[in-house]
Amino acid sequence: MKLDLAIETLHASENHLVTVLTSMSDKHKADHDVFYITRDMAAWSREHVAGLARVGRDFGLDLDPEASEDPGLLATMKQRTSDLIGRRPEPGLLLLADLRHLYREAAGVSLDWEVLAQGAQSNKKQELLELSQRYHPEALRQARWANAHLKVASPQVMAS
Amino acid sequence: MQRIDRIAEPWGTRTPYGPGESWPTRVDTHLADGLTEEDVDRWVQSASILHSNGDALDIAVKDERIVGVRGRGVDRVNHGRLGPKDLFGWQANNSPERLTKPLIRRKGKLVETDWETAMSAVAGRCTELLEEQGPSAISFYTTGQLFLEEYYTLGLIAHGGIGTNHVDGNTRLCTATAAAALKETFACDGQPGSYTDIDHADVIALYGHNMAETQTVLWTRILDRLAGPNPPEVICVDPRMTPVARAATVHLAPRPGTNVMLMNALIHEIIANGWIDREYIQAHTVGFDELEKMTEEYTPEVAAEVCDVPAEQIREAARILGQAERLLSTVLQGFYQSHQASAAAVSVNNINVIRGMLGKPGCGILQMNGQPTAQNTREAGADGDLPAFRNWSNDSHIQDLARIWNVDPMEIPHYAPPTHVMQMMRYIEEGTIRFMYVTATNPAVSLPELARIREVLARDRLFLVVQDIFLTETAQLADVVLPAATWGEKTGTFTNVDRTVHLSEKAVEPPGEARPDLDILLDFAHRLGLEDKDGAPLVKWSDPEGAFEGWKECSRGRPCDYSGMSYDKLRGGSGIQWPCNDEHPDGTERIYVDGQFWAQPDYCESYGKDMITGAPVEETEYKALNPTGRAVLKAAEYIRPHDMPSQEFPFQLITGRTLYHFHTRTKTARAPQLDAAAPEVWVEMSASDATDRGLTEGDVLEVTTPRGRVRARLRISGVRPGVLFLPFHYGYWDTEKGSQPKKKEAGRAANELTSTDWDPVSKQPIFKTAAAQVERVASGKGKPAPAPTTTGSAPVTGAVPPTVGGDSARAQELVGGQA
CATH class of the missing domain: 2.40.40.20 (Barwin-like endoglucanases)
Known part of the structure; x- marks a missing residue:
C-alpha cells in the first residue's frame, strides 16, 4: 500500500501551490482581480494542506499542517515592484506566462488528488475518499480559473 | 386636494389597502411657483429619470419651458404617485449651467467649439487608432440614464461596427449583480417579479435594500399595505436603522461583508425545518443536494458569531420566510456592492426557489435596479453583453445576431466576456486602451479609489470623450465634451425593474446647441463610415422610432421580446410589461409560471460562473448539469472580506x-x-x-x-x-x-x-x-x-431640527381620482 506516499506527494504539491498562488498574487498586485482571487484560492490549498496533515497521521506521517509561505518582507517587496512596473504594457505577457504556470501546477495537484481518490477506493479507506471528494473539486476550480482568466486576458495582450 | 411638504414627508399621505385589493390612486403634482394646471400649455407623456422605479408622469410645458410634473393615475407602476426627486428634479433641465456648445481641449484648456470641429476630432482620433492598433484601443462607457434606442445604437456601433469588446455601463456599479444573480439561478436576465406582488404578499423581505430612499413610490405601496388590514410582515437586512428597518418585523443588521454567511444560515434553517416545496424542487430545479450539503455547517450559532446578529433573530427571520405563503424578496446595493455580492444575491433567489414561490401573485423576486434605464443598458447590450440576452458563448446566437445586423459573425467580438469598466481602467493604465467615449456618467466621482481614477483618466495617451449635460468632474478631464439633450428634450423608451416599458416624449427643445444622444451617436457612426457586409450603412435608422423598430426585430423571440409593442401602443395608457408579442399582445405580468424557465442550453443567456473565482461554466458542463433548463440552485461558501478592520483602521x-x-x-x-x-x-x-x-x-x-x-x-x-x-x-x-x-x-x-x-x-x-x-x-x-432627519440618517441623539422643505416644497395630492 503506497497511500502514505500519495498523501506525502500531494501535501508537497498543495504546499507548493500555496506558494505559486500567493507569489502570483504579490507579483500582480496592480491587476486587482488576479491579486484577490489568487489569494482566495490559496486559502483553499492551505486548508487542503491542513486536511492532508490531519489524515496523514493515520498513515504514520508527520506532516506540517501549516503551509510554508513567502516571508512577509519578500511578499511586500514583490507587491511594491508590481505597483511600480504594473502600469506598463509588458506585465500583460508576464501575466499570461504566470497563468500558464498556475494552470500546470493546479492540473498536477488535481491529478495527485485523482491518484489519492483511486487509491482510497481500492484500499477501502472511507475517510481518505471523503477528503479527496471534498478537496479535489477545488483543485479543479483553481485550474479552471487559470484557463478562464487566460482566455479573458490574452486577447488584449495579443492585440495591442 | 391637499398640499403636502414632500421634503418633510417624502412618501406623502397614506391610502391604506388590504391583501389582494388594488392600490388606490393618488395623483401627485408639482408646478413652478404660482402656476396652476390652467396655466399649463400642454402635458407631455414620460416617466421618471432620477431613480429606477419607473413612475409614469406627464411633463407640464408653458411657453416652451418645462414647468412641472404630474403623476399618471392610469399607470400600473405608480397609480399617480411621484417621489420627491420626480416632483422637484425637473428644474435641473432649466439650469443656466447646462452645456450648450461642444468643447475641445486646446493648449491644455477646454474651449468652446462647433459641432463639426468636435465631431471630426472624435471620429478622427477613433479612426486613427483603429488603423494603428485596431478595435482593442477603443472603449465605451455608458450609463443607466439614456434611452433604449440609444443603448441599442451604441451597442451596434461598438460590437457590430467597430468590433470592440470594451463596452460597459455604469450599471456595473448598480445592477451588474442583479443581472449576474438572475443569470446564475435562471440562466437568463429578466425579473421574476411584478410590483403588484406587493398587493398580494404576506411576507416582504428586503435584503440590503433601503427601498424607502431608493424607490420611494414602491415603498409608499408597502407603507399603504402596512397601514391597511392584514398587513405583510417585513424582513430587513441592513447594517443601518433605515426607514425599512424601522418598519420591519425583524431587522437583521449583520457586519458588512458577511451577507453570504447570514444567507447560508437562513437557508440552513429553512431546509432543516422542512419549510421547502419538495415537489417543486424535484420537478423544476437542479443542485438542491449541493445546496443542502453546503449550508449544513452554517447554523444560526455559527452565523451569529461571524455576522454579530443574535441567533434567535436569525431563527425568527427564517421562520417568517419559511412559513410565508406569498413571499416577495427584493435586493439592492447592501448586497450588490458588498463582498461576495453575487453569491449573496443568488442566495435570495434560492430561498424563493426552494419554497416554490415564483410566478404566482405575491411570489416574486425583484433583483432591483439602481437607475431608471439600467434594465435597457443590460437588454440592449450597452453593458457589454450582447443584445436581447444573447449568449456570447453560443455560436448560434452570434450567427443570429450577425444575420439581424447583416455583418459577418467574426465582426462581433465573442471570444471572451465583455471588458468591465474596472478592467478598462486597468487597460488604460497599461496603455492599451487609448480612446474612451463616456456617455452620461461621471466616473471621476463614482468609481472607487478616485486618486487612481483621476490619474488614469487624465493620461495623455488616452483620448477621452465625454457626452453629458453638465460640465461634470469627468468632463473637466476630457479632450472633447459633447453637450447632450436629456429627458424631456428627446424621445425614447425605457424599462423598469418589473419589465414595464414607458415612452418618454420630447416636451421642449434642448438648450443651445445641445443634441439628443442618439443624434450624436448616429453622426459618429456616419463619420466612421460603418457599413454592413453589403456596403450599406450599418445603422439603418435615423430617429428614435426607427431605432425602436430595429430593436423590436432584434428582441423578437428572445425573453425580452418587444415585438408586440409600438410607440402608438405605449402612448396614452399605462406602461406595458415585456415579453410583449403576438402571443401576449398586452404584455406579460408574470414570468416563470409553473416552473417554466428560459434556461434551456440552446436558448439561455449564460451558462453561469464559479461563485468564488468567477470562471465561466463551459457549454458542455452546463448541458450535463441542466439539460432541460431548470432553475439552478447554486451554493457558495462564505469567505472573509478582503479588507478587514485592524488596530490602525478599526x-x-x-x-x-x-x-x-x-x-x-x-x-x-x-x-x-x-x-x-x-x-x-x-x-x-x-x-x-x-x-x-x-x-x-x-x-x-x-x-x-x-x-x-x-x-x-x-x-x-x-x-x-x-x-x-x-x-x-x-x-x-x-x-x-x-x-x-x-x-x-x-x-x-x-x-x-x-x-x-x-x-x-x-x-x-x-x-x-x-x-x-x-x-x-x-x-x-x-x-x-x-x-x-427623515431617512436612514435620522439622528439618535440631541435636538436636531427636522428636515423640512417649506412652502416651495408643497406638492398637490389628489387621492382617488384623476387630476
Whole structure:
C-alpha cells in the first residue's frame, strides 16, 4: 500500500501551490482581480494542506499542517515592484506566462488528488475518499480559473 | 386636494389597502411657483429619470419651458404617485449651467467649439487608432440614464461596427449583480417579479435594500399595505436603522461583508425545518443536494458569531420566510456592492426557489435596479453583453445576431466576456486602451479609489470623450465634451425593474446647441463610415422610432421580446410589461409560471460562473448539469472580506445614497428643494462608538483609509457599531477646485476612500467593506450635521431640527381620482 506516499506527494504539491498562488498574487498586485482571487484560492490549498496533515497521521506521517509561505518582507517587496512596473504594457505577457504556470501546477495537484481518490477506493479507506471528494473539486476550480482568466486576458495582450 | 411638504414627508399621505385589493390612486403634482394646471400649455407623456422605479408622469410645458410634473393615475407602476426627486428634479433641465456648445481641449484648456470641429476630432482620433492598433484601443462607457434606442445604437456601433469588446455601463456599479444573480439561478436576465406582488404578499423581505430612499413610490405601496388590514410582515437586512428597518418585523443588521454567511444560515434553517416545496424542487430545479450539503455547517450559532446578529433573530427571520405563503424578496446595493455580492444575491433567489414561490401573485423576486434605464443598458447590450440576452458563448446566437445586423459573425467580438469598466481602467493604465467615449456618467466621482481614477483618466495617451449635460468632474478631464439633450428634450423608451416599458416624449427643445444622444451617436457612426457586409450603412435608422423598430426585430423571440409593442401602443395608457408579442399582445405580468424557465442550453443567456473565482461554466458542463433548463440552485461558501478592520483602521466603511439625491448630484443639487434637504456630505457613526471616542453630533471628522481622506460632519445615527456610513453623492463640481480636492486637503467624495476590488462574478466594485479610521479635526460647536432627519440618517441623539422643505416644497395630492 503506497497511500502514505500519495498523501506525502500531494501535501508537497498543495504546499507548493500555496506558494505559486500567493507569489502570483504579490507579483500582480496592480491587476486587482488576479491579486484577490489568487489569494482566495490559496486559502483553499492551505486548508487542503491542513486536511492532508490531519489524515496523514493515520498513515504514520508527520506532516506540517501549516503551509510554508513567502516571508512577509519578500511578499511586500514583490507587491511594491508590481505597483511600480504594473502600469506598463509588458506585465500583460508576464501575466499570461504566470497563468500558464498556475494552470500546470493546479492540473498536477488535481491529478495527485485523482491518484489519492483511486487509491482510497481500492484500499477501502472511507475517510481518505471523503477528503479527496471534498478537496479535489477545488483543485479543479483553481485550474479552471487559470484557463478562464487566460482566455479573458490574452486577447488584449495579443492585440495591442 | 391637499398640499403636502414632500421634503418633510417624502412618501406623502397614506391610502391604506388590504391583501389582494388594488392600490388606490393618488395623483401627485408639482408646478413652478404660482402656476396652476390652467396655466399649463400642454402635458407631455414620460416617466421618471432620477431613480429606477419607473413612475409614469406627464411633463407640464408653458411657453416652451418645462414647468412641472404630474403623476399618471392610469399607470400600473405608480397609480399617480411621484417621489420627491420626480416632483422637484425637473428644474435641473432649466439650469443656466447646462452645456450648450461642444468643447475641445486646446493648449491644455477646454474651449468652446462647433459641432463639426468636435465631431471630426472624435471620429478622427477613433479612426486613427483603429488603423494603428485596431478595435482593442477603443472603449465605451455608458450609463443607466439614456434611452433604449440609444443603448441599442451604441451597442451596434461598438460590437457590430467597430468590433470592440470594451463596452460597459455604469450599471456595473448598480445592477451588474442583479443581472449576474438572475443569470446564475435562471440562466437568463429578466425579473421574476411584478410590483403588484406587493398587493398580494404576506411576507416582504428586503435584503440590503433601503427601498424607502431608493424607490420611494414602491415603498409608499408597502407603507399603504402596512397601514391597511392584514398587513405583510417585513424582513430587513441592513447594517443601518433605515426607514425599512424601522418598519420591519425583524431587522437583521449583520457586519458588512458577511451577507453570504447570514444567507447560508437562513437557508440552513429553512431546509432543516422542512419549510421547502419538495415537489417543486424535484420537478423544476437542479443542485438542491449541493445546496443542502453546503449550508449544513452554517447554523444560526455559527452565523451569529461571524455576522454579530443574535441567533434567535436569525431563527425568527427564517421562520417568517419559511412559513410565508406569498413571499416577495427584493435586493439592492447592501448586497450588490458588498463582498461576495453575487453569491449573496443568488442566495435570495434560492430561498424563493426552494419554497416554490415564483410566478404566482405575491411570489416574486425583484433583483432591483439602481437607475431608471439600467434594465435597457443590460437588454440592449450597452453593458457589454450582447443584445436581447444573447449568449456570447453560443455560436448560434452570434450567427443570429450577425444575420439581424447583416455583418459577418467574426465582426462581433465573442471570444471572451465583455471588458468591465474596472478592467478598462486597468487597460488604460497599461496603455492599451487609448480612446474612451463616456456617455452620461461621471466616473471621476463614482468609481472607487478616485486618486487612481483621476490619474488614469487624465493620461495623455488616452483620448477621452465625454457626452453629458453638465460640465461634470469627468468632463473637466476630457479632450472633447459633447453637450447632450436629456429627458424631456428627446424621445425614447425605457424599462423598469418589473419589465414595464414607458415612452418618454420630447416636451421642449434642448438648450443651445445641445443634441439628443442618439443624434450624436448616429453622426459618429456616419463619420466612421460603418457599413454592413453589403456596403450599406450599418445603422439603418435615423430617429428614435426607427431605432425602436430595429430593436423590436432584434428582441423578437428572445425573453425580452418587444415585438408586440409600438410607440402608438405605449402612448396614452399605462406602461406595458415585456415579453410583449403576438402571443401576449398586452404584455406579460408574470414570468416563470409553473416552473417554466428560459434556461434551456440552446436558448439561455449564460451558462453561469464559479461563485468564488468567477470562471465561466463551459457549454458542455452546463448541458450535463441542466439539460432541460431548470432553475439552478447554486451554493457558495462564505469567505472573509478582503479588507478587514485592524488596530490602525478599526471601522468598516460603507457608502450609500440618500433619498434626496441621485448619483453625483448633477441634477438633484440643481433643484433647490432637494439640494437644501441634503446640502453637504456627512458621516454616520453609532451612538456607542461616538460615546467611546467622546464625539458629538456635528463634530468635524476626517475619515481615512490607506487610499485617501474625507472630511465630514458627524451624524450620530442608527448605524450598527463598528461601521461608518458616507453618502457617495458629493463630488467637486460645486467646489472651488472643480474636479478634485485641493492639494494636500481632505476630499468630500466617498470614493476617495473605497478600494479597487470587485465581485468575481458580476464584476461590480465593492463599495461597502473598507477598513477605515476617524479623527476629530474640529468641534461641531452645537451645529448638527447637514444630514436629513427623515431617512436612514435620522439622528439618535440631541435636538436636531427636522428636515423640512417649506412652502416651495408643497406638492398637490389628489387621492382617488384623476387630476
